Amino acid sequence: MLKLRLNELRDTKTGHILGDLLPGDYLCAGGLAFAKPGDRSHSNEGPGGTDLHTHADREAFIILQGRGVMEVNGEEHPVTTGDILVIEPGEDHHLRSSQEDPVVTLWCHAGSDRHQNQRKPV
Structure with missing residues (x-):
């Protein structure tokens, strides 16, 4: 895992804002998540209810608000608030929100193709 702050991102006018951190020309998947107080992401979702959660590519989390534990x-x-976390391929990861100040996160993946909503019709 790599951890940095928003102000450490390189100023860029082209490509995507996480270009130095996530390989790929385009942000291709992601979302905005509003955690409940004390919530733990990806719990009991694996085979047989295990907690294992990994990806084959890098994933970035931007903490937009709140506190927690990755x-x-x-x-x-x-x-x-303001932290950026980059999870490496194969790393088991879960974000646990604080009870007092729940996290709001932006998470994303990058790849060689645009998200399906941004592709030109064939």
């Missing part, structure tokens, strides 16, 4: 391969990393 669990990566069983290790806990405190997070707060």
